[in-house]
Amino acid sequence: MKNKITISILTVAVVMAFSSCYYDKEDLLYNGAGAVCTDSAGTVSYAQKVVPLLQQYCYSCHTGSFPSGNALMGTYAADKAMALNGKLYGTIAHSSGFSPMPKGMSKMTNCQIAVIKKWIDSGTLNN
Numbered sequence: 001m002k003n004k005i006t007i008s009i010l011t012v013a014v015v016m017a018f019s020s021c022y023y024d025k026e027d028l029l030y031n032g033a034g035a036v037c038t039d040s041a042g043t044v045s046y047a048q049k050v051v052p053l054l055q056q057y058c059y060s061c062h063t064g065s066f067p068s069g070n071a072l073m074g075t076y077a078a079d080k081a082m083a084l085n086g087k088l089y090g091t092i093a094h095s096s097g098f099s100p101m102p103k104g105m106s107k108m109t110n111c112q113i114a115v116i117k118k119w120i121d122s123g124t125l126n127n
């Protein structure tokens with residue numbers, strides 16, 4: 001009898017251990033392993049926080065002479081223009097009326113979107 005109880009406690013413990021591992025992995029997947037994310041507390045620097053994100057998620061398709069969708073990025077002036085016309089935030093936040101970006105990839109994490117939003121809301125500084 002005592003053994004049975006021990007075994008059921010062990011079983012529960014093992015199941016819990018495995019399911020917690022499973023959720024850990026799921027978190028990692030949805031945050032995108034290796035994805036750049038620095039929190040949006042304090043001043044958000046364009047060069048140090050915004051550019052690395054855009055580089056990872058956008059510049060591959062939106063720089064050069066023929067940027068996808070004719071939406072040019074990759075310089076401060078171009079990124080600022082896209083921020084000011086509302087398309088930068090609209091596309092990454094998957095707002096209605098905008099093409100969801102990054103195209104063909106999963107949405108950026110809330111943390112990453114918050115970093116970019118803070119940069120926009122603080123006046124799209126070249127800092």
Ligand code: HEC
Nearest residue numbers: 057058061068069071087088091092098099101102103104
């Ligand atoms: C794999 C290539 C690819 C990536 C990566 C990508 N885009 Fe796009 N983007 C496209 C294509 C293709 C279009 C044109 C078709 C469309 O609008 O869906 C487009 C269109 C756009 C447009 C114009 C849409 C409109 O409503 O006028 C904006 C703005 C844009 N992308 C922003 C971004 C941003 C910001 C990122 C990074 C978070 C990004 N894109 C990442 C391929 C890409």
